Amino acid sequence: MIFLMDLQMMVLDLIYFILRNSVRLVLRPRTKPVDGELVLITGAGGGLGRLFAQEFTKHGAEVVLWDLNSSSNEQTAKLVREMGGTAYTYAVDVTKREDVYRNAEQVQKDLGRHVTILVNNAGVVAGRRMLDCPDELMERTMKVNCHALFWTVKAFLPQMIAQKHGHIVTIASVLGLFSTACVEDYCASKFAAVGFHESLAHELVAEEIEGVKTTLVCPYIVDTGMFEGCKIRGEVELLLPPLKPQYCVEQAMNAILIDQPLVCIPRLTYLPVLFRALLPWESNVVAYRFMGSDKCMYPFIDYMQNQAKNNPIKVE
Numbered sequence: 212m213i214f215l216m217d218l219q220m221m222v223l224d225l226i227y228f229i230l231r232n233s234v235r236l237v238l239r240p241r242t243k244p245v246d247g248e249l250v251l252i253t254g255a256g257g258g259l260g261r262l263f264a265q266e267f268t269k270h271g272a273e274v275v276l277w278d279l280n281s282s283s284n285e286q287t288a289k290l291v292r293e294m295g296g297t298a299y300t301y302a303v304d305v306t307k308r309e310d311v312y313r314n315a316e317q318v319q320k321d322l323g324r325h326v327t328i329l330v331n332n333a334g335v336v337a338g339r340r341m342l343d344c345p346d347e348l349m350e351r352t353m354k355v356n357c358h359a360l361f362w363t364v365k366a367f368l369p370q371m372i373a374q375k376h377g378h379i380v381t382i383a384s385v386l387g388l389f390s391t392a393c394v395e396d397y398c399a400s401k402f403a404a405v406g407f408h409e410s411l412a413h414e415l416v417a418e419e420i421e422g423v424k425t426t427l428v429c430p431y432i433v434d435t436g437m438f439e440g441c442k443i444r445g446e447v448e449l450l451l452p453p454l455k456p457q458y459c460v461e462q463a464m465n466a467i468l469i470d471q472p473l474v475c476i477p478r479l480t481y482l483p484v485l486f487r488a489l490l491p492w493e494s495n496v497v498a499y500r501f502m503g504s505d506k507c508m509y510p511f512i513d514y515m516q517n518q519a520k521n522n523p524i525k526v527e
């Protein structure tokens with residue numbers, strides 16, 4: 212009897228959420244205010260990280276900027292301050308867990324308050340054929356795109372739970388939901404990031420932790436230079452052009468500010484996710500071949516290999 216009642220409740224809830232989310236496609240729910248929040252952004256010196264800093268500033272939040280590269284990080288802070296915002300910069304290598312923990316404490320000490328929104332945005336890609344790729348470069352991708360999520364979440368989640376207030380944002384990629392050739396390190400790390408994020412999201416719900424929200428952001432190729440040269444078939448590219456960084460970040464912000472758990476940008480990329488789950492592997496292969504997404508990374512790899520010849524990436 213209880214089983215049947217639970218079943219009925221579950222089905223009703225399930226339908227409720229499908230309907231609610233369909234309505235939300237047209238009628239956007241009210242966004243939550245973030246003025247007064249303290250937002251920590253990793254990789255804040257880069258394309259998307261910088262724009263996230265600016266968007267959160269527009270919404271009245273204060274930002275803590277973490278990046279390996281202090282000069283580009285300072286540049287972001289300068290832009291934030293020019294907008295009348297408040298930015299605090301820290302040179303942090305998010306792959307070094309001691310660095311992460313130490314700087315997390317330092318932030319707390321310097322500002323005397325807790326980070327309430329964590330945006331895990333720092334990301335790298337090797338950009339080599341796996342068999343030509345130095346091992347360290349593949350390891351670096353895992354450490355930045357996946358391991359760093361462990362350390363930052365361990366550093367900032369406890370306070371969010373204690374205060375019953377917080378938001379964990381993971382910038383993954385559509386390449387964390389489906390893959391393509393020649394980006395093995397990146398796909399491995401982004402699938403890992405998706406798995407980590409989703410498990411954490413489930414945990415917060417299962418443990419009935421109140422007030423701590425999560426958003427997983429999965430963008431398609433964004434025009435920041437990270438995947439310079441990457442190209443799909445021309446006709447298909449008209450339908451699915453590389454995203455403008457500003458558009459990508461605005462869409463992500465919309466999702467964050469309504470506490471949406473997952474967003475793929477653009478929406479069209481939900482299709483390959485669906486196809487991957489529903490169709491035979493070979494059907495996906497022929498669709499990839501038709502769209503030119505099977506070899507879309509080839510020109511990117513060529514570009515990166517040339518770059519590497521001119522100035523090799525140093526990994527200690």
Ligand SMILES: NC(=O)c1ccc[n+]([C@@H]2O[C@H](COP(=O)([O-])OP(=O)(O)OC[C@H]3O[C@@H](n4cnc5c(N)ncnc54)[C@H](O)[C@@H]3O)[C@@H](O)[C@H]2O)c1
Nearest residue numbers: 254256257258259279304305332333334384432433435437
């Ligand atoms: N550009 C795209 O096409 C695209 C698509 C989907 C997802 N993403 C993801 O979006 C995020 C931002 O990408 P982007 O295009 O702005 O990249 P970007 O290369 O412009 O910026 C990344 C930033 O991260 C910093 N960083 C790298 N390693 C670090 C480390 N160990 N510690 C601290 N900071 C470090 C870099 O200094 C840089 O400022 C990444 O996670 C990326 O994987 C990008």
Ligand SMILES: *[C@@H]1O[C@H](CO)[C@@H](O)[C@H](O)[C@H]1NC(C)=O
Nearest residue numbers: 256279280281282283284286
């Ligand atoms: C750091 O950023 C600056 C400015 O964006 C850039 O010119 C420089 O090459 C970057 N340094 C490293 C080590 O990536």
